[in-house]
Amino acid sequence: MNETLLLRGGRIIDPAQGIDGTLDIQVVDGAVTKIGAGLEAMGRTIDVSGCIVTPGFIDLHTHLREPGFEQKGTIATETLAALRGGFTTICAMPNTNPAPDAADVLRSLRERIERDARVRVLPIGCVTRGRAGKELAELAELAAGGCVALSDDGNPVPNARLMRNAIELAAAMGMPISEHCDEPELSHGGSMNEGRVSERLGLLGQPEAAETSAIARNIALCEATGARLHIAHVTTARGLELVADAKRRGLAITCEVTPSHLFLTEEAVFGPGAEPAYDTNAKINPPLRTEADRRALVSGVNAGIIDAIATDHAPHAVEDKLCEFDDAAFGISCIETALATVTTLIERGELELGAAIRALTSGPAGVFPFPPDLGSLKTGARDITVIDPAHLWTVDPRRFASKGRNTPLGGFTLSGAVRAVVFDGTVAYEMEPAGA
Amino acid sequence: MLELRNPDAPAVPGEATAWKRKDLLDTDTLSEAELHLIMETAEAMREVRARPVGKVATLRGFTVITLFYEQSTRTRASFEVAAKALGADVVNLTASGSSVEKGETLIDTVRTLEAIGADLVVMRHPKSGAPYLAARNTAAGIINGGDGTHAHPTQALLDLFTMRRHVGDLAGKKVTIVGDILHSRVARSNLWTLLASGADVTLCGPATLLPKTLAASTGEGARCTVTTRMEDAIEGADIVMALRMQKERQDRGLIPSLRQYIASYQVNSRRLALAKPGALVMHPGPMNEGIEIAPEVAHGLDSVIEEQVANGVAVRMAILYLMATGRHA
Numbered sequence: 111m112n113e114t115l116l117l118r119g120g121r122i123i124d125p126a127q128g129i130d131g132t133l134d135i136q137v138v139d140g141a142v143t144k145i146g147a148g149l150e151a152m153g154r155t156i157d158v159s160g161c162i163v164t165p166g167f168i169d170l171h172t173h174l175r176e177p178g179f180e181q182k183g184t185i186a187t188e189t190l191a192a193l194r195g196g197f198t199t200i201c202a203m204p205n206t207n208p209a210p211d212a213a214d215v216l217r218s219l220r221e222r223i224e225r226d227a228r229v230r231v232l233p234i235g236c237v238t239r240g241r242a243g244k245e246l247a248e249l250a251e252l253a254a255g256g257c258v259a260l261s262d263d264g265n266p267v268p269n270a271r272l273m274r275n276a277i278e279l280a281a282a283m284g285m286p287i288s289e290h291c292d293e294p295e296l297s298h299g300g301s302m303n304e305g306r307v308s309e310r311l312g313l314l315g316q317p318e319a320a321e322t323s324a325i326a327r328n329i330a331l332c333e334a335t336g337a338r339l340h341i342a343h344v345t346t347a348r349g350l351e352l353v354a355d356a357k358r359r360g361l362a363i364t365c366e367v368t369p370s371h372l373f374l375t376e377e378a379v380f381g382p383g384a385e386p387a388y389d390t391n392a393k394i395n396p397p398l399r400t401e402a403d404r405r406a407l408v409s410g411v412n413a414g415i416i417d418a419i420a421t422d423h424a425p426h427a428v429e430d431k432l433c434e435f436d437d438a439a440f441g442i443s444c445i446e447t448a449l450a451t452v453t454t455l456i457e458r459g460e461l462e463l464g465a466a467i468r469a470l471t472s473g474p475a476g477v478f479p480f481p482p483d484l485g486s487l488k489t490g491a492r493d494i495t496v497i498d499p500a501h502l503w504t505v506d507p508r509r510f511a512s513k514g515r516n517t518p519l520g521g522f523t524l525s526g527a528v529r530a531v532v533f534d535g536t537v538a539y540e541m542e543p544a545g546a
Numbered sequence: 547m548l549e550l551r552n553p554d555a556p557a558v559p560g561e562a563t564a565w566k567r568k569d570l571l572d573t574d575t576l577s578e579a580e581l582h583l584i585m586e587t588a589e590a591m592r593e594v595r596a597r598p599v600g601k602v603a604t605l606r607g608f609t610v611i612t613l614f615y616e617q618s619t620r621t622r623a624s625f626e627v628a629a630k631a632l633g634a635d636v637v638n639l640t641a642s643g644s645s646v647e648k649g650e651t652l653i654d655t656v657r658t659l660e661a662i663g664a665d666l667v668v669m670r671h672p673k674s675g676a677p678y679l680a681a682r683n684t685a686a687g688i689i690n691g692g693d694g695t696h697a698h699p700t701q702a703l704l705d706l707f708t709m710r711r712h713v714g715d716l717a718g719k720k721v722t723i724v725g726d727i728l729h730s731r732v733a734r735s736n737l738w739t740l741l742a743s744g745a746d747v748t749l750c751g752p753a754t755l756l757p758k759t760l761a762a763s764t765g766e767g768a769r770c771t772v773t774t775r776m777e778d779a780i781e782g783a784d785i786v787m788a789l790r791m792q793k794e795r796q797d798r799g800l801i802p803s804l805r806q807y808i809a810s811y812q813v814n815s816r817r818l819a820l821a822k823p824g825a826l827v828m829h830p831g832p833m834n835e836g837i838e839i840a841p842e843v844a845h846g847l848d849s850v851i852e853e854q855v856a857n858g859v860a861v862r863m864a865i866l867y868l869m870a871t872g873r874h875a
Contacts, residue, residue, distance in 0.1 A: 306759040312674040312696030312734060384575050388675030433651060434673040436694075 112140030112535040114153030120163040120496065125468035126475070126486030135163060135487065135494070140535020142491040156537075158496050161529050164467050165485050166198025166229075166493025168474040170288065170366050171263070171342060171420035172445065174200075174231070175513075176222060178207025183425035183513045188445070189228040191423070191512035193539050195445040196470075196528040198493035199230040199484055203263045204241065211236035211247035216255040229533055230493075232258045232480070237276050237287060243268050246276055253283035258478040261288040263342060264395065264440075266324060268294055274331045281337030284479050286364070288340040289328050291349070292396060296320035301436050303376040303397040311379065311386055313435060316397050318346045325349045329356045332363055340477055341365040343422055345396045347406030354415045364477045366420035367407045367469075370442050372461070373451040374398050378518045379435075390431040390438035392518040394424070408455065412465045418474035419452060419466070421445045425514020443507070443514030451519070453499050453526025494532035498541070501527040565872035569681040569688040570865060572697035573738040581706070581742060587864035588707050588857070595631065595860055603633035608870045610634045611664040613655070614691070615641040615671045620831055620855060621691050621700070625668045628862035634870070637664075652676060656684040665870055669693075687869045695729045701830050702735035704861040706743065708854050709785055712826055717744030722779045722821075724811055725789030725838055726755040727772075732830045733789060734760075741766045748772075750779035751789075751811060754800045776811050783821040787828040788813040788839040804837055814840035818848075826850050 115137040122133045122145060134149040135142060172192065175183035192200050202219075210216040210233055223231045235252030239245050241262040252260065260280050266289065267273040273289075280287050297320035302308050304315025325341060329352060332339040344350050344365045356363045376398045381387025392398060410416040424441025431438050444451075452470070455461040475485030483491055504523045507515035531539040565583065576584075594602055610629040612622050622638065629636045639659075641647065646655060652671070659667055666687045669677050674694030681688040692698040706716075713719055721740050727733045727749045740747045741764055748771045749756060761770040773779050780786060791807055801807050818825065827839075827849040835841045844851060 306763050309728070309757045309760045310763050312694050312729075312731060314695075385571065386675065386678060388678050429651070432653065434671070434679060435675045436673045 119159035124487040126472040162497040165471040167470040169200040172200040186226040196495040213251035278335040286338040291324035307376045338362040364417040366418040369448040369451040388435040395440035419469040450524035457525040492535045496530040498529040565868040591863040592860040605632040605634035608634040653683045660686040698731040704858040719784040721785045722748040722783040785826045791838045
């Protein structure tokens with residue numbers, strides 16, 4: 111259904127066009143036709159005064175779990191969660207079973223997406239066959255089948271020579287590699303950040319050097335090939351410095367940060383009490399780091415060094431987390447809280463509004479080869495997210511659309527919520543009115 | 547009824563000395579009053595053990611289940627003897643040959659034990675934090691009998707009891723712990739009780755086996771020294787505790803060789819000469835004699851290693867008594 115709408119009186123922020131002002135936006139037959147002051151109403155008028163109107167968000171890093179792990183999440187449940195979180199385009203990581211490493215698996219995945227998805231889902235293919243890190247996947251088939259990037263996310267490509275070849279081949283086919291940068295020999299067995307809290311809790315940690323040494327290696331490979339490379343979820347201040355330096359030198363490097371790493375630190379594993387909580391919902395890979403790292407990542411978004419805020423939404427079944435810390439699965443279900451953590455950081459004066467919106471829209475739009483004008487409100491755009499920055503709400507995982515209730519934010523009061531989402535020309539989501 | 551209080555003992559300053567905890571998971575949050583209560587109760591239990599029939603019936607009708615996911619000789623036996631000396635019924639479970647091998651989760655296991663009628667579950671588990679998970683999911687009292695590389699509170703309490711019997715007030719005393727501190731649940735739990743008792747603690751071992759931030763995160767950094775230099779660590783010590791050094795640390799490349807460890811860190815008579823005359827020698831067991839500790843020291847005049855084991859029964863009786871009676875208070 112292509113709707114005709116007037117969104118009246120909101121603050122429109124479209125970093126792609128450099129727009130930031132209190133304006134109206136007109137949608138005719140599902141597509142943006144006009145942005146301006148005092149536009150004449152056509153079709154339905156929605157008063158969005160006090161709200162922020164942005165392009166639909168783009169998530170470069172989402173786990174949908176289907177096929178293979180439907181007890182954790184399905185394309186239907188997780189794309190509904192994405193929609194409620196304000197994301198209209200999401201890139202599905204290939205941590206599935208089977209994993210999309212060739213045309214047949216990819217075709218079946220695309221059929222499922224066509225049938226069930228509530229937002230635009232663009233697949234990310236595997237770098238190596240079965241994500242096993244041994245031999246390259248059918249890269250040409252993945253490119254032909256519409257993959258926007260390649261990744262063995264969760265499994266870094268361990269062999270530097272194989273990685274070099276993959277970067278070069280994939281770039282020639284127009285697909286960057288999104289690499290989970292981790293030196294497995296250093297991080298092996300670690301279930302949280304190595305440091306103060308891991309020593310206190312007697313848990314084996316993943317050192318900062320596991321991330322930074324892998325980032326350094328991959329930057330060197332990017333430089334050696336001249337090909338594009340995307341660094342998935344940077345978590346350390348030092349890792350971010352390496353990326354910033356590579357960018358200064360003009361290398362084709364981009365990077366992302368998760369809202370979890372912007373909002374939380376390793377202390378979340380210990381929890382707020384005097385006795386340790388060993389909170390498995392704060393177990394994530396790469397791990398939550400220190401407050402100094404967190405602050406550096408926030409600054410990195412503000413400075414534009416970080417191209418995108420990507421969720422790494424990772425839903426899990428209850429039993430995957432209700433167990434001993436070392437045995438618990440990595441990951442946070444966060445696509446429904448991502449925007450609220452960002453707006454809460456804006457409210458606290460840490461993140462800058464314009465920079466944060468850029469990192470959710472035009473920033474990620476430039477990272478993978480998306481259809482033109484995605485992540486903007488240019489004429490013809492069909493995705494809009496409306497944010498109510500003042501809406502206070504308390505996170506109740508039981509109310510998630512996602513099957514994954516695994517969040518360390520349960521009970522947190524956050525400032526800011528998605529008020530409405532226009533996806534592909536239709537008002538696909540509207541927040542229930544207060545008190546409903 | 548067992549007379550636990552020594553009528554001549556001074557009252558503990560501050561709060562009333564009733565035991566209020568459902569669980570004993572670590573020593574890190576024990577107050578001075580709670581430590582005092584455990585020590586005082588353990589002293590009474592030691593007297594019970596010294597009687598011709600070292601048993602009482604105080605915990606008749608209570609059920610204590612030991613649930614061990616890891617091999618143990620002394621801790622499990624010590625708890626069993628302690629529980630039986632108080633008249634409790636004891637059931638011993640190990641992970642092998644039980645429902646755990648059939649895939650039952652820890653939570654289901656402890657809930658099953660609660661349903662069977664366990665008042666207290668003594669638990670040892672190879673994963674750090676596992677007893678916290680258990681404690682949150684059962685009404686039974688959980689006693690941590692050692693979790694991974696995290697905590698071993700009853701060991702620290704029996705160590706404290708043994709130290710106080712010999713040294714008295716620990717304030718200002720230098721206690722040196724030598725070995726694989728980073729992976730030691732004994733060292734971690736001892737750190738809390740020793741700092742709470744006013745001792746100065748020195749942690750010593752090869753650089754790869756030392757914690758880098760633990761001293762600072764105790765909030766008592768000034769009284770906790772971490773060093774790789776054995777001679778500095780042992781110099782002037784009132785108490786020297788050697789920890790078990792596992793061959794596996796060599797296999798993982800954390801130390802070049804056991805031979806080199808022995809050369810640099812073994813507690814032997816030559817090194818002990820640097821400590822205060824008559825410094826106590828301790829070890830949580832089981833010992834690798836000739837590796838972390840020389841036999842002549844382990845069995846020397848200043849060794850209290852066997853007494854630690856004997857005191858372990860009295861301290862565990864005290865903990866079982868306080869927790870069991872506290873449940874129905």
